[in-house]
Amino acid sequence: MADKKEQRRGLGRGLSALMADVETQPRPQENAPVRPDRLVPIERVVPNPDQPRRTFTEAQLxxxxxSIRTKGIIQPLIVRQNPRDPEQFEIVAGERRWRAAQIVQLHEIPVLVRDFDDTEVLEVAIIENIQRADLNAIEEAAGYRQLMFKFGHTQEKLAEALGKSRSHIANLMRLLNLPDTVQDMVVKGDLSAGHARTLVTAPNPESLARTIVEKGLSVRAAEKLVKDSSAPERPKPQPSGSFKVEKDADTRALEGDLSAALSMKVSIDHKPGQEAGKLTISYESLEQLDALCALLSTG
Incomplete structure (x- = not known):
């Protein structure tokens, strides 16, 4: 119980302290080097397994x-002592620089050593990447989901701490409800986050995504395409004599919002003209079920 309380105690030491560490890194257009705490052998530095950034383009690396070959590493990496091996350092921010340094076969790299817990490591990694626009929309959303489900933060707390609007976080997390093929299009840059958002409530997002990419549609044109494809047809009599009722836009939007908040698929079946209905939450793993139970028990 003590461990769970510790995990859910809030955003670490506070955002101001974490932001101070990130802000010690100069912006890309600034050339003044930051004084590192120390130089460490590159083989003693290991990546963070929970790093929110998953895509590293070879050309950019x-x-x-x-740049490192000619100017060296201007921005020291932020690291902590590896909790699994005290002889090593785990990267908190700067994995791309670490990978590029290996390409030019540097033997030592400059680092800033910080005493971060797991929550702070993930938060700093997200902050550092977001500030430099290094994460694509899917990676950013996945980072928010990690903070919510691994450490028990709410969208409201994240929005306040990270300086983002709640709607920004909610809209990004809704993208995680899209099929993997559509998410891959966003990761590769074939589909923008704006285009992808129009597909969240679409009944056939994969085929619509392919159409948007093939025709090079604007976001406005994509919205019209989704609206036209979602237009309800005249109900056809079912074998039982009942009629299939299409969900209205408000119901689909509510499903999307709840799905984004829980990071689980939510389905709402509301009986027309009645107060009653059914809400179904589908989980993909026991970890998600545990997170849902904890959320319901704490209110």
């Missing part, structure tokens, strides 16, 4: 490597 080699471009950064050439």
């Amino acid at each position: 080699h471009e950064l490597a050439e």
Whole structure:
């Protein structure tokens, strides 16, 4: 119980302290080097397994490597002592620089050593990447989901701490309800986050996504395409004599909002003209079920 309370105690030491560490890193257009705490052998530095950034473009890595070859590493990596091996350092922010340094075969790299717990490590990694626009929309959303379900934070707390609007966080997390093929299009840059948002409530997002990409549709045109494809047809009599009722836009939007808040698929079946209905939550793992139970028990 003590461990769970510790995990759910809030955003670490406070955002101001974490932001101070991130802000010690100069912006890309600034050339003044930051004084590192120390230089450490590159083989003693390991990546963070919970790093929210998952995509590293080879071309960008080699471009950064050439910059490091001529100018060195201007921005020290933020690291902590590896909790699994005290002889190593785990990257908190700067994995791309670490990878590029390996390409040019640097033996030592500059680091800033910080005493972060697991919550703070993930938060700093997200902050550092978001500030530099390094994360694509799917990676950013996945980072928010980690903070919510692994550490028990709410969308409201994240929005306040990270300086984002709640709607921004909610809209991004709704993208995680899209099929993997559509998410991959966003990760690869074939589909923008704006286009992807129009597909969240669509009944056939994969085929619509392919159409948007093939025709190079604008976001406004994509919205019209989704609206036209979602237009309800005249109800057809079912074998039982009942009629299939299409869900209205408000119901689908509510399903999307609840799905984003829980990071689980939510279905609402409301009986027309009645107060009663059914809400179904589908979980994909026991970890999600545990998180849902904890959320319901704490209110």
